[in-house]
Amino acid sequence: MDESLPAVDPAVAATADDIAEMEIRGAATIADAAAEALARQAAQSDVDSPSAFRQQLRAAAKTLYETRPTAVSLPNALRYVLRGMSGETVSELRASIIARAEEFQHDLTQAQSKLGEVGSNRLRDGDVVMTHCHSTDALSCLEAALEDGKELEAIVKETRPRKQGYITAGRLRELGVPVTLIVDNAARRYLDRADHVLVGADSIAADGSVINKIGTSGLAVNARERGVPVMVAAQTIKLHPDTMTGHTVEIEMRDELEVLTDNERAAIGDEQAGEGLTVENPAFDVTPPRYVDAIVTERGQFPPESVVTLMRELFGESTGEPWEP
Numbered sequence: 001m002d003e004s005l006p007a008v009d010p011a012v013a014a015t016a017d018d019i020a021e022m023e024i025r026g027a028a029t030i031a032d033a034a035a036e037a038l039a040r041q042a043a044q045s046d047v048d049s050p051s052a053f054r055q056q057l058r059a060a061a062k063t064l065y066e067t068r069p070t071a072v073s074l075p076n077a078l079r080y081v082l083r084g085m086s087g088e089t090v091s092e093l094r095a096s097i098i099a100r101a102e103e104f105q106h107d108l109t110q111a112q113s114k115l116g117e118v119g120s121n122r123l124r125d126g127d128v129v130m131t132h133c134h135s136t137d138a139l140s141c142l143e144a145a146l147e148d149g150k151e152l153e154a155i156v157k158e159t160r161p162r163k164q165g166y167i168t169a170g171r172l173r174e175l176g177v178p179v180t181l182i183v184d185n186a187a188r189r190y191l192d193r194a195d196h197v198l199v200g201a202d203s204i205a206a207d208g209s210v211i212n213k214i215g216t217s218g219l220a221v222n223a224r225e226r227g228v229p230v231m232v233a234a235q236t237i238k239l240h241p242d243t244m245t246g247h248t249v250e251i252e253m254r255d256e257l258e259v260l261t262d263n264e265r266a267a268i269g270d271e272q273a274g275e276g277l278t279v280e281n282p283a284f285d286v287t288p289p290r291y292v293d294a295i296v297t298e299r300g301q302f303p304p305e306s307v308v309t310l311m312r313e314l315f316g317e318s319t320g321e322p323w324e325p
């Protein structure tokens with residue numbers, strides 16, 4: 001955090017901590033929480049000059065931005081809200097941020113339900129869908145299909161190390177869907193029974209690569225080998241505009257304790273981290289576009305190679321940092 005930037009509201013700091021610790025997780029949920037936090041910062045601000053207010057909002061955006069690097073929905077949300085900041089007085093600026101954040105949150109919900117309808121059209125009555133991790137965009141497709149009266153079954157990958165597959169399994173059971181929970185290593189075996197692989201995305205690059213939970217790329221390669229189509233459910237806030245100018249998406253490396261506890265390390269015979277046994281814990285991987293059959297968005301479904309056209313339309317050619325005017 002830049003020392004010259006003003007302190008942020010405690011609620012913003014708490015949201016940032018929750019995102020970093022994954023108490024708040026999932027790309028769309030993170031975007032929603034970030035917009036909410038900016039609105040909170042605006043509402044709570046007690047500065048009396050417009051320039052101080054703008055500085056505070058920028059500081060809040062930076063604090064939120066620096067939590068997790070991979071899901072582009074976070075900077076896209078911050079940029080959207082900050083670009084709506086307008087007015088000559090603090091109270092005008094405040095009102096503009098609050099209204100813009102509300103609009104963003106509303107659009108996010110709308111986009112997810114529209115996307116669900118698009119994705120649902122790819123599913124037939126009686127289909128078996130294999131999922132990875134927990135994605136609200138992916139679940140929206142299943143929910144829409146169920147609302148249309150289709151019966152579905154799910155094979156849910158556990159998704160080590162944080163086991164977000166449990167959240168997916170729980171939600172699908174609430175919806176009355178029969179669920180078979182499997183360990184990640186069993187995926188190829190169970191692809192024989194699947195009609196679709198359905199995953200979400202944290203970011204989509206300009207070449208159509210899908211950046212999603214670690215294990216997605218291996219699943220997609222296996223699905224292609226087994227002839228099972230791979231569908232990615234991703235609202236357009238998952239499109240990563242910087243990749244149009246050649247930037248790559250940073251893959252978040254998380255704490256090794258998510259993979260190996262101190263006791264487990266000791267059981268292996270290694271007493272302390274950093275003494276010969278290295279644990280790597282990348283949270284995401286990159287699935288090349290050739291393994292993806294369709295990217296489902298609120299604007300329709302696209303072959304991955306064509307998302308760049310949509311990206312140009314929505315973001316123009318360049319973006320910069322979210323807090324840059």
Ligand SMILES: O=P(O)(O)OC[C@H]1O[C@H](OP(=O)(O)O)[C@H](O)[C@@H]1O
Binds near residue numbers: 027212
């Ligand atoms: O936006 P929705 O579709 O909810 O989630 C998108 C993606 O966010 C999650 O990341 P994490 O669990 O936050 O690391 C998963 O990778 C999931 O596919």
